[in-house]
Amino acid sequence: NADFIVDMGPYAGQFGGEIMFAGTKDALLKANTLTANYLSGKIKIPIPKMRKKWNNFIAVTGAKEHNLKLEKQTIKFPLDVFTVITGVSGSGKSTLLNNVFYAALMNYFGTPLSYAGKYAKISGDLNLIKHVEYIDQKPIGKSSRSNPATYIKAWDDIRLLFASQKAARFNRLKPAHFSFNVEGGRCETCKGDGIIKIDMQFMADIYLVCDACEGKRFKNNILEISYRGKNIFDILEMTIAEAIIFFNEDTENKIAGNIVRKLKYLELVGLDYLHMGQSSAILSGGESQRIKLAFFLSRENNEHTIFLFDEPTTGLHFYDIGKLLKAFGKLIEKGNTVMVIEHNPEIIVQADWIIDLGPDGGNNGGEVVFQGEPEDIIKCKKSYTGKYLKDFLKKYRY
Structure with missing residues (x-):
């Protein structure tokens, strides 16, 4: 919806720093830049034709923290696949994944967190999990010499x-x-x-x-x-x-x-x-988060771990999102589980499983609106995510 666009590139760091385009959106779509090619659909992030199936899971029953209203519900979090937690802002996504799910697992592993949310019990295939890692955007080192x-x-x-x-x-x-x-x-x-x-x-x-x-x-x-x-x-x-x-x-x-x-x-x-x-000290939050991801990918004995991310694509270009998805795929290939909170449709359509919260934010949120695959959420009339994802799938799937 921008009136005027300045496209920098062609890539990042020493490989960028040039003005690739400056003008209107209509003119950009006719240009030959990385951004233009993604927006026009000439370059696409492939959407999986088949979703990975899962059998094992971790279940949280009776989550009740902030605006979550799941006292009588059990939410299943699949293992060994890519799960995306969706919903409008304020619908309870971070509360569910961080304050409840992550805190419940840390408590199970004997390291209780001070900010743990309320829940009745955690169950499922807990014996299959060795570690849980919450990959945030905090700086990677306390010293300025860390790099x-x-x-x-x-x-x-x-x-x-x-x-x-x-x-x-x-x-x-x-x-x-x-x-x-x-x-x-x-x-x-x-x-x-x-x-x-x-x-x-x-x-x-x-x-x-x-x-x-x-x-x-x-x-x-x-x-x-x-x-x-x-x-x-x-x-x-x-x-x-x-x-x-x-x-x-x-x-x-x-x-x-x-x-x-x-x-x-x-x-x-x-x-x-x-x-x-x-x-x-001069790295962005997103760069710090991806360095942490690179570290875990580099570890040889890193199986049966649940990796949690909160909006990892914030500020990322389509090109970078494609690389991030490949990294997630590598983690899953090694026998791990990846769960993310996301608003970005480029990420949501890649999910093997979606947990959609809402229907709105604040007091009108905190409910599970949908659980299932991306192809099925578009049929859920109560889901705002499904409504917008429907048009996205029609436009970009091939």
Whole structure:
């Protein structure tokens, strides 16, 4: 419905930054940009022809928290499939998934939450679940030095790789010397940050490049150690995409192979434009959430886990949504369960199972309007989700 559209791209990070189009919606639909091709239907996110069937489930009976009115109902949450919780704003989606379902599972696993909602009992195939993870959009690290590479544990392998170089062994340098989180190899003037914070009291703080290391975060003797012509700071300055190419060229080195394997998961969730050393403090909530997703994908022993997401597509382009859906699919292929709260029809139509709350928000919500597959919700006259999904399925299904 916009009067004027500015389309940036073509992709994200260093692969973007250009104005691909500026004009009206009608003109955009005739343009050849990524956004235009998705809006016009030239590029589509394929909708499954068949929904995954399920037998096992976790059931919550008697949920009564905030505006939920499920005292006499039992809600089944399917396992091993993709479930989407839908409904208008204020219908009780977050209360059901977070305050009740997640809290009930955490209580079952012996870690009760302070904000747990009221429910009568939790039942079903609980013996099939080993873990439950609520993937939110909170920052990935408490330290400003935390970054994508450290979070997915790729930096551990990078430190090991640099410590294995001849010059490092000759100087008796250990992997810890290539860490900016502990004393040893980091610049102690800036504590490995590369910048110095100046507290201005009644004004905004000022950040200056560290004079001691010139922003390179490490001592000179550490920066002198190189791997294939690059020092540790050079690696931090690479994008994820560049680092994958760089380490992948060393086909004989097992450590380099491990680094590539972990970084590939950041690429899978659409974050290959980020820099290796990009501070977690400047990542968006959506980027932090996808880094957490990449971490769980990278774990080898990660089966029988329920993953919960609250509106993971907020702010995402169609192109990024497609990548996110592939990542969800990978989790399910590994024997896990994915449940999300969503308003986005691009996600809802991908569901194996829908739990629709409503019919309205606030006091007029909190009821289960529908449970079933996307093809059936369009027949539910009481569901606003079904009403809008009907037109979407007609337009985009193929």
